[in-house]
Amino acid sequence: MAQRFRRFRKLFGLEPKGDVDAELAFHVEMRVRELVEQGETPARARQLALKRFGDYDRTRQDCVVINQRRRQHMDRAEFLSELRQDVAYAFRMMLRAPAFTAAALITLALGIGANSAIFSVVNGVLLESLPYRDAGRLHLLHMLYPDGTQYDALSAPDFMSVRADARVFEQLEAIDQRSVTVLGAGEPQEIEAAFVTGGLFNLLGFNVSNGRTFLADENKPGQSNVTILSHGAWQRLFGGDPGVLGRSLTSSGTTYTIVGVASQEAILPFPAELYFPLEYNETFDATTARGRRSEFLAVVGRARPDVDAAAIDADLKRMGSQLMTAFKQTNDGLTFSSKPLREVIVGDVQKPLLVMLGAVGFVLLVACANVANLLLARGSARHGELSVRAAVGAGRARLIRQLVTESILLGIIGGALGLGLAYAGTQALIAARPPDLPRIDEIQLNGTVVWFTFGAALFTSLIFGLIPALQATNEHLLKGLQESGRGGSGGRRTQRLRSTLVVAEMALAVILLTGAGLLIRSFVALTQVNPGFKPDGAITLRLTFQGAEYQNGEQIRTRVDQLISRVRALPQVTAVAAGSILPLGGLGALNDFAVEGAPPPPPEVNQEIAVAGATPDYFTAIGAPLIRGRFFTELDQPKSAPVVLLNEAAARKWFPDQDPIGRRVLSGGPREVVGIVGDVLQRSPGQPAVAQMFIPYSQRTGRTIRLIVRTNGDPLTVAGAVREQVRALDPNLPLPQATPLADVVSRSVAQPRFYTALLTLFAAVALVLSATGIFGVMSYSVAQQSKEIGIRMALGARAGDVLRSVVGRALALAGAGVVIGVILAVLLGGVLANQLFGVTRFDPVTLLGVVVVLLASAALASLLPATRAAKTDPVTAFRST
Amino acid sequence: MNQASPEILRGTLDLLILKALSWGPAHGYAVARWIEQATNDALAVGEGTLYPALHRLEERGWIAATWGASENNRQAKFYALTRKGRTQLRAETDSWRRYAAAVFAALDAPALD
Numbered sequence: 001m002a003q004r005f006r007r008f009r010k011l012f013g014l015e016p017k018g019d020v021d022a023e024l025a026f027h028v029e030m031r032v033r034e035l036v037e038q039g040e041t042p043a044r045a046r047q048l049a050l051k052r053f054g055d056y057d058r059t060r061q062d063c064v065v066i067n068q069r070r071r072q073h074m075d076r077a078e079f080l081s082e083l084r085q086d087v088a089y090a091f092r093m094m095l096r097a098p099a100f101t102a103a104a105l106i107t108l109a110l111g112i113g114a115n116s117a118i119f120s121v122v123n124g125v126l127l128e129s130l131p132y133r134d135a136g137r138l139h140l141l142h143m144l145y146p147d148g149t150q151y152d153a154l155s156a157p158d159f160m161s162v163r164a165d166a167r168v169f170e171q172l173e174a175i176d177q178r179s180v181t182v183l184g185a186g187e188p189q190e191i192e193a194a195f196v197t198g199g200l201f202n203l204l205g206f207n208v209s210n211g212r213t214f215l216a217d218e219n220k221p222g223q224s225n226v227t228i229l230s231h232g233a234w235q236r237l238f239g240g241d242p243g244v245l246g247r248s249l250t251s252s253g254t255t256y257t258i259v260g261v262a263s264q265e266a267i268l269p270f271p272a273e274l275y276f277p278l279e280y281n282e283t284f285d286a287t288t289a290r291g292r293r294s295e296f297l298a299v300v301g302r303a304r305p306d307v308d309a310a311a312i313d314a315d316l317k318r319m320g321s322q323l324m325t326a327f328k329q330t331n332d333g334l335t336f337s338s339k340p341l342r343e344v345i346v347g348d349v350q351k352p353l354l355v356m357l358g359a360v361g362f363v364l365l366v367a368c369a370n371v372a373n374l375l376l377a378r379g380s381a382r383h384g385e386l387s388v389r390a391a392v393g394a395g396r397a398r399l400i401r402q403l404v405t406e407s408i409l410l411g412i413i414g415g416a417l418g419l420g421l422a423y424a425g426t427q428a429l430i431a432a433r434p435p436d437l438p439r440i441d442e443i444q445l446n447g448t449v450v451w452f453t454f455g456a457a458l459f460t461s462l463i464f465g466l467i468p469a470l471q472a473t474n475e476h477l478l479k480g481l482q483e484s485g486r487g488g489s490g491g492r493r494t495q496r497l498r499s500t501l502v503v504a505e506m507a508l509a510v511i512l513l514t515g516a517g518l519l520i521r522s523f524v525a526l527t528q529v530n531p532g533f534k535p536d537g538a539i540t541l542r543l544t545f546q547g548a549e550y551q552n553g554e555q556i557r558t559r560v561d562q563l564i565s566r567v568r569a570l571p572q573v574t575a576v577a578a579g580s581i582l583p584l585g586g587l588g589a590l591n592d593f594a595v596e597g598a599p600p601p602p603p604e605v606n607q608e609i610a611v612a613g614a615t616p617d618y619f620t621a622i623g624a625p626l627i628r629g630r631f632f633t634e635l636d637q638p639k640s641a642p643v644v645l646l647n648e649a650a651a652r653k654w655f656p657d658q659d660p661i662g663r664r665v666l667s668g669g670p671r672e673v674v675g676i677v678g679d680v681l682q683r684s685p686g687q688p689a690v691a692q693m694f695i696p697y698s699q700r701t702g703r704t705i706r707l708i709v710r711t712n713g714d715p716l717t718v719a720g721a722v723r724e725q726v727r728a729l730d731p732n733l734p735l736p737q738a739t740p741l742a743d744v745v746s747r748s749v750a751q752p753r754f755y756t757a758l759l760t761l762f763a764a765v766a767l768v769l770s771a772t773g774i775f776g777v778m779s780y781s782v783a784q785q786s787k788e789i790g791i792r793m794a795l796g797a798r799a800g801d802v803l804r805s806v807v808g809r810a811l812a813l814a815g816a817g818v819v820i821g822v823i824l825a826v827l828l829g830g831v832l833a834n835q836l837f838g839v840t841r842f843d844p845v846t847l848l849g850v851v852v853v854l855l856a857s858a859a860l861a862s863l864l865p866a867t868r869a870a871k872t873d874p875v876t877a878f879r880s881t
Numbered sequence: 882m883n884q885a886s887p888e889i890l891r892g893t894l895d896l897l898i899l900k901a902l903s904w905g906p907a908h909g910y911a912v913a914r915w916i917e918q919a920t921n922d923a924l925a926v927g928e929g930t931l932y933p934a935l936h937r938l939e940e941r942g943w944i945a946a947t948w949g950a951s952e953n954n955r956q957a958k959f960y961a962l963t964r965k966g967r968t969q970l971r972a973e974t975d976s977w978r979r980y981a982a983a984v985f986a987a988l989d990a991p992a993l994d
Contacts, residue, residue, distance in 0.1 A: 020932075026951070031910065033953075053929055054927045054928060066937055
């Protein structure tokens with residue numbers, strides 16, 4: 001800073017060097033004159049004078065150094081004192097115009113606060129590195145199938161092969177994540193658990209706060225009966241009891257001793273409350289073919305520091321082709337790929353979050369334009385004051401500095417308020433638990449966010465402060481006091497600048513409104529998609545049968561049958577069923593599939609179908625229709641003829657123009673198609689149903705079922721009764737919460753709802769701000785032209801004409817903004833492409849709607865100033881100026 | 882110049898400059914001339930050391946400089962005592978007198994017992 005001002009000062013005073021030279025030259029000259037007066041010749045006198053002076057250059061240099069140092073001190077002192085004056089003055093000015101100050105601060109706090117809140121989300125979710133050791137080098141391995149699809153798990157033998165052979169990974173560890181039923185910690189409950197290889201804690205840099213990590217031997221069969229609690233489980237199940245080590249938990253008939261409690265930071269990227277050693281059964285063998293096509297291990301590797309993505313891929317492909325040769329039966333056509341762990345975790349939300357950050361950036365620009373507009377208006381109001389200051393000698397730079405100081409002060413206070421808003425905003429956001437947003441607990445207002453806010457505030461102040469400052473101190477001002485601001489060409493130019501800002505605001509608002517409009521239309525379209533089932537009136541519970549009583553399928557089936565018949569007997573229950581999956585609950589298992597008699601698929605095609613188990617009333621319970629044939633019945637038993645139901649998509653895909661009923665399909669073994677059911681959405685309303693095959697639960701029994709109960713009474717009462725029946729049948733079964741089936745529907749659109757709500761909020765803020773902008777500009781222009789309006793009215797113009805003219809001008813401004821905004825919105829619409837459903841960015845309804853909303857808001861905002869103009873009394877208008 | 886003139890003591894030059902200015906503003910040459918005359922040229926005040934000393938005093942705020950016209954109508958830098966400089970002059974004069982008196986007293990004192 002001091003540097004800049006020193007350069008600046010050179011324009012006025014003598015610089016230190018020239019100063020010193022003149023002074024010393026004067027001295028020598030005086031001495032020469034004295035000597036000449038004493039009779040020396042001029043040449044000789046000069047010689048003597050210089051000799052007497054001593055080391056001239058040295059002296060000069062010393063003086064220059066002292067002077068420069070002194071000047072620096074003075075500059076700094078002067079700068080600080082001016083700054084103090086400016087700040088004090090700025091505070092006084094802010095207090096003197098409380099309405100202006102409040103408007104500016106609220107606008108800034110909104111703009112900056114929204115940015116800080118979204119930035120803190122982006123920072124926590126996308127920017128902060130994962131809480132793992134060398135997180136940047138961690139990769140998740142995938143199976144890569146011939147048709148290009150990926151599956152993010154490996155089989156045990158493939159894992160052992162890759163682990164033994166990998167050249168690019170320093171360390172490879174595996175996790176088998178599944179839920180377990182746990183006894184011995186209060187009520188029986190189902191808990192997400194991670195069965196891990198010995199080095200996982202080391203790989204991720206996890207520590208224990210109590211006890212120890214797993215030992216190398218504990219992966220050996222029969223030695224795995226130990227467990228480590230996550231910090232969360234320790235708190236939740238044991239209330240943080242420090243004496244928990246040595247106690248035990250029972251799961252599936254095995255007793256596990258608690259040997260450690262993981263530290264609070266140790267959190268896997270997926271839910272896992274308990275850690276167990278992964279027991280190496282006989283398939284954990286790099287040389288066996290057995291179990292190679294049973295992929296269940298999430299494999300995480302730390303790449304060597306010197307390898308890049310291409311090298312990793314090459315090494316994985318090398319191992320893949322080796323296994324293809326060595327295990328042709330199981331691995332033909334299969335290979336591996338990997339993705340950085342970070343991408344796996346945040347990949348899905350990266351784009352929408354960045355779009356939101358961009359959108360909120362636009363809001364800040366609108367806020368900037370608005371405050372700049374306020375400042376321009378104020379600059380006109382302060383014309384007199386600034387003229388006086390200019391007249392008493394304040395230079396333009398000095399005045400600009402004063403005005404920019406005021407802007408920065410506004411910016412910083414607005415930023416501080418914004419930080420408060422951002423804090424409230426992020427707390428609300430975290431409390432709302434936006435769906436599918438990973439790492440939500442890492443969202444916080446930390447130092448990075450505070451710096452960002454501070455930077456945004458400074459940047460903003462410069463943007464909104466500089467233009468008005470330049471405008472307010474233009475040359476007309478410096479010419480002197482004679483020209484009044486009103487009606488002068490300076491005033492007209494200010495008006496033009498303000499109009500430009502309003503047009504820009506409107507354009508930005510159009511972009512945001514269009515984005516919000518497209519998302520709203522998509523969301524509406526999503527909710528109007530027929531899901532293929534009737535969620536209302538049905539509840540669902542998830543049950544897992546584990547433990548000594550459930551050793552085989554027969555035992556589980558018996559229990560499920562008992563449960564279904566007991567629940568069916570409950571009052572107000574109209575249908576009850578069990579299935580392996582829920583509608584909108586994902587595709588579930590995928591099986592190989594072929595139609596008997598059809599030509600076999602080409603080898604590179606992985607012919608698969610989604611498979612689910614269902615009891616006879618499954619489709620009645622979820623409310624899906626039978627299209628042809630029959631549903632399953634009580635006669636479809638484990639030993640009876642294998643049968644399947646196909647959904648319509650499967651029938652269309654595999655039996656085009658044929659009747660599938662009675663035909664046989666091959667999946668595991670031959671099965672007869674007995675019916676076609678309506679398509680039920682599996683993934684989300686945005687993704688159409690794919691081919692799906694249902695097998696009687698009796699012929700495909702799983703440990704985990706979804707119990708679905710349809711009722712014509714109060715779902716809550718029925719849920720309680722169902723839970724009582726579960727408890728009565730087996731008190732050791734974990735008792736899950738019953739959720740309305742409608743929840744799965746709302747959950748499936750929760751993410752689009754979240755982003756839609758967010759963008760709509762931003763668009764609304766932008767709309768309000770730009771409407772305020774129009775209001776401000778029109779009010780100002782009406783006030784400025786009151787004389788002109790007075791003349792027109794005196795000449796016979798009617799109030800209606802004046803009203804129309806003011807509103808018309810507002811609409812003209814808004815129209816310009818709308819044209820620019822619509823063009824930009826269509827150009828920028830591409831970034832939303834992934835989030836649109838049923839509409840394109842050229843959607844005429846949205847664009848038209850936005851145009852109407854914007855023009856209406858502009859007209860509305862100009863109505864008050866227009867009315868005021870229409871009430872102008874010609875006599876008063878003439879007197880006032 | 883008189884080769885036998887004693888080197889001026891550190892700090893003494895500052896005192897002499899302040900004293901020189903105590904009669905009113907003067908430019909550097911005048912200060913140098915006054916010191917020469919007042920000390921009968923007995924002290925070898927290197928003119929080279931005079932100017933850095935003036936600038937240092939200005940930096941400390943004991944004297945203030947302005948450009949003005951000299952007696953022969955040339956632009957010259959005139960130094961004047963500030964209020965702070967005047968106080969300083971009084972303090973230093975006192976301490977110098979006490980110091981000199983003490984040294985003289987010692988020089989005139991009889992031998993040790």
